[in-house]
Amino acid sequence: MDLGISGRRALVCASSKGLGKGCAMALAEAGVDLVLNARGAEALEATAEEIRAAHGVDVTTVAGDITAEDARAAVLEAAGDVDILVTNACGPPPGMWSDWTRDDFIAALDANMLTPIALMTALLPKMTDKGWGRVVNITSSSVKAPIAPLGLSNSARTGLTGYVAGTSRQVAKFGVTINNLMPGAHQTDRIVALEQSAAKAQNITPEEARKQRWATIPAGRYGTAAEFGAACAFLCSVHAGFIVGQNILLDGGAVNATI
Numbered sequence: 175m176d177l178g179i180s181g182r183r184a185l186v187c188a189s190s191k192g193l194g195k196g197c198a199m200a201l202a203e204a205g206v207d208l209v210l211n212a213r214g215a216e217a218l219e220a221t222a223e224e225i226r227a228a229h230g231v232d233v234t235t236v237a238g239d240i241t242a243e244d245a246r247a248a249v250l251e252a253a254g255d256v257d258i259l260v261t262n263a264c265g266p267p268p269g270m271w272s273d274w275t276r277d278d279f280i281a282a283l284d285a286n287m288l289t290p291i292a293l294m295t296a297l298l299p300k301m302t303d304k305g306w307g308r309v310v311n312i313t314s315s316s317v318k319a320p321i322a323p324l325g326l327s328n329s330a331r332t333g334l335t336g337y338v339a340g341t342s343r344q345v346a347k348f349g350v351t352i353n354n355l356m357p358g359a360h361q362t363d364r365i366v367a368l369e370q371s372a373a374k375a376q377n378i379t380p381e382e383a384r385k386q387r388w389a390t391i392p393a394g395r396y397g398t399a400a401e402f403g404a405a406c407a408f409l410c411s412v413h414a415g416f417i418v419g420q421n422i423l424l425d426g427g428a429v430n431a432t433i
């Protein structure tokens with residue numbers, strides 16, 4: 175399928191690895207020029223080079239923490255008037271409700287709610303002026319089915335989801351869509367780290383921890399960054415203009431719900 179976005183420009187945040195990289199790669203395959211961001215410059219440049227070599231699109235990199243105001247300003251300056259925005263950043267740490275302080279909540283809200291909102295606030299006016307735009311926020315399946323130790327993440331991402339629900343309906347008439355992708359367990363560095371800590375806690379091998387996790391997913395495996403990226407690219411395509419303010423779960427069936 176021709177996604178109809180060849181020659182468009184996208185900002186993909188937190189995209190040197192994992193799900194962000196999957197989105198960048200799929201958009202590049204559709205002919206989209208990219209502005210990529212991550213904190214570590216080396217991995218970021220390696221990813222940019224991999225994408226240029228694979229798809230021949232123009233790729234600009236801006237290293238920096240997207241949750242920090244100064245780095246975000248530099249990213250936005252490089253992005254200019256992009257047509258597509260994919261927001262992403264690392265999630266808050268796990269913990270226990272009784273330990274979380276006001277400062278912990280402020281940090282989580284800053285990273286996983288106010289950062290994507292700041293990016294949208296900066297870029298949506300340019301999209302609405304042009305009469306076309308796409309925003310995809312990477313959130314989490316925990317918005318639909320809470321993961322108890324990730325209370326900071328559950329709270330911040332649900333706040334972002336509420337913002338998107340209203341704002342997406344305000345910009346839709348200008349040809350701009352905003353949607354959220356909710357990943358369940360995907361094969362990225364992050365999941366490998368989670369397997370290692372689960373293995374340590376239960377005194378089992380990481381392979382056994384993986385089998386345990388797979389048993390909880392009807393698809394019997396993790397998702398891949400490429401599958402995730404393909405869903406993102408479709409939401410950014412010309413074919414997805416009527417998909418507005420949705421939260422799409424990519425979890426192999428792990429959340430056991432009828433709708």
Ligand code: NAP
Nearest residue numbers: 188190191192193212213214239240264265359360362364
């Ligand atoms: P990952 O494999 O660890 O990749 C994270 C990417 O984001 C890296 O390129 C990292 O590069 C960059 N990054 C992280 N924090 C950043 C920041 N503050 N500013 C700029 N770049 C940043 O992680 P992932 O698995 O793709 O996860 C992406 C998001 O999806 C996270 O919020 C995660 O909580 C959420 N999620 C993932 C899963 C899953 O199964 N993978 C499930 C549910 C939710 P640098 O470290 O160099 O900055």
